[in-house]
Amino acid sequence: GENVEQHPSTLSVQEGDSAVIKCTYSDSASNYFPWYKQELGKRPQLIIDIRSNVGEKKDQRIAVTLNKTAKHFSLHITETQPEDSAVYFCAASGSYQLTFGKGTKLSVIP
Amino acid sequence: ETGVTQSPTHLIKTRGQQVTLRCSSQSGHNTVSWYQQALGQGPQFIFQYYREEENGRGNFPPRFSGLQFPNYSSELNVNALELDDSALYLCASSPSGRRDTQYFGPGTRLTVL
Numbered sequence: 001g002e003n004v005e006q007h008p009s010t011l012s013v014q015e016g017d018s019a020v021i022k023c024t025y026s027d028s029a030s031n032y033f034p035w036y037k038q039e040l041g042k043r044p045q046l047i048i049d050i051r052s053n054v055g056e057k058k059d060q061r062i063a064v065t066l067n068k069t070a071k072h073f074s075l076h077i078t079e080t081q082p083e084d085s086a087v088y089f090c091a092a093s094g095s096y097q098l099t100f101g102k103g104t105k106l107s108v109i110p
Numbered sequence: 111e112t113g114v115t116q117s118p119t120h121l122i123k124t125r126g127q128q129v130t131l132r133c134s135s136q137s138g139h140n141t142v143s144w145y146q147q148a149l150g151q152g153p154q155f156i157f158q159y160y161r162e163e164e165n166g167r168g169n170f171p172p173r174f175s176g177l178q179f180p181n182y183s184s185e186l187n188v189n190a191l192e193l194d195d196s197a198l199y200l201c202a203s204s205p206s207g208r209r210d211t212q213y214f215g216p217g218t219r220l221t222v223l
Contacts, residue, residue: 006152034210043200043216044214089153096141096166096209100154103151
């Protein structure tokens with residue numbers, strides 16, 4: 001089955017700096033890669049996703065890149081704000097089942 | 111538009127008991143997936159329901175079962191509860207034709223004593 005590795009497990013950045021979270025996946029059949037933000041005690045919130053026919057997607061301060069050959073995908077957050085502090089999960093899917101990474105706890109220091 | 115809702119919010123059970131968790135899908139969504147999220151971990155796929163039938167299952171034993179109703183709402187049933195079943199149970203709904211695009215509910219926190 002699919003295996004998703006996520007790094008780093010924790011990340012601290014100064015407000016206004018950029019943050020990058022990286023994931024690798026094992027199943028070359030995976031073709032959908034969403035990112036979720038989960039604040040403490042709240043539901044995972046879908047923040048951006050990318051399909052395998054696209055190499056990069058951007059939505060305001062967040063962007064995702066995908067390298068199918070290397071089986072890598074990354075989340076980039078620019079101009080970080082304190083409200084970006086949360087746990088971020090990457091996931092991969094080849095059909096309907098999402099396989100999640102273990103999460104990255106992002107802390108944005110004011 | 112109404113988002114995904116789940117009930118109850120919290121539940122405490124003892125080992126060996128049975129539990130039923132409920133999920134109402136987002137308006138216009140016809141697919142429901144269930145996940146178990148242990149503390150400090152990413153969600154783990156349990157199963158997905160589409161057109162009232164189980165449409166794929168993760169690595170969970172048969173004592174985890176489910177249903178989907180004609181209005182697309184769903185139930186997760188867990189029999190013979192074990193201590194390790196303590197977790198946040200999340201359901202997610204998906205729009206027609208995009209079963210991998212999943213929007214989560216707030217979850218049910220299950221504690222097994």
